[in-house]
Amino acid sequence: MSEEAFHIMTQMDLEGAETQAVLQCAPLLTGIKMSNLLHVREGQQREVASMFEATPVSSRILYKKNGRISVFLYREQRLKRFLSVGKVRRLLDSFGYRGMELPEILSRLSDRYQRHMDGRGEFPHEIGLLLGYPPEDVSGFIENGGKNFLCSGYWKVYKDPARARRIFDGYDRAREAAIRMAGNGTGIRDIIKYTS
Known part of the structure; x- marks a missing residue:
């Protein structure tokens, strides 16, 4: 992260849902990624939902527990x-x-993720696919138990590390751009609108 972006970030409300969306989901907000996970406080659920109203970004709660x-x-x-x-x-x-369509897929993923987070089931590795990770890296992670990867960044890479590094660099540039925009007072909706 550049010094400028880091300085801007230190001036932001790091507890705010909008700041967390910028920090955690910049590649999605800027249109270079199709999906992301956002982790926030339960009391911010309505704020998160309203941030994405009237945008091309949809949301689905996967897990809720302990605030x-x-x-x-x-x-x-x-x-x-x-x-x-x-x-x-x-x-x-x-x-x-x-045979499942997206609504059914998300419903089942949510159930499996909730069960895992509650200690009642295995981790749903399919979440990697829904986050847009290459299928060979998702299957490589499972086959290798998360070890023996060629490189890591936003995910663990088991095939084509050069391609993955280019993607990681793009995600990092998206984060810097989103931080600068947010630091200039640009809201989530406008970041999505101006960059997508």
Whole structure:
């Protein structure tokens, strides 16, 4: 992160839902990523929902407990297209999502994520697909138990680290741009509007 972006960030309300959305989800906000997870306080649920009203970003609560929530934010059409790609669809089907459309997929993911977070089930590795990670990296993570990766950043990479590093660099640039915009008083809706 540049010195300028870091300085701007130190002036922001780090507890605010909008700041957390900028810090955690900049690649999604700027249109280069199709989905993201946002973790905020439960009392910020309405604020998060209102931030994304009348934008191309949809939201779904995946987990709620002990005053915290995990919100899955996504660009619906892009996510649907990605999930319909052959190798992505086949891997998603192997996780038990055969024949499901996006609303059913998100409902099942939410149930599985909630069960895992409550200590009643395995981690739902399919979340990597819904976050747009390459299917070979999702399956590589599972096959290797999270070890033996070639590089890591926004996810652990098991194939094509050069491509992944380019993506990671793009995500980092998006975060810097979103921080600068937010530091200049630009709200979430306008960041989405101006950069998408």
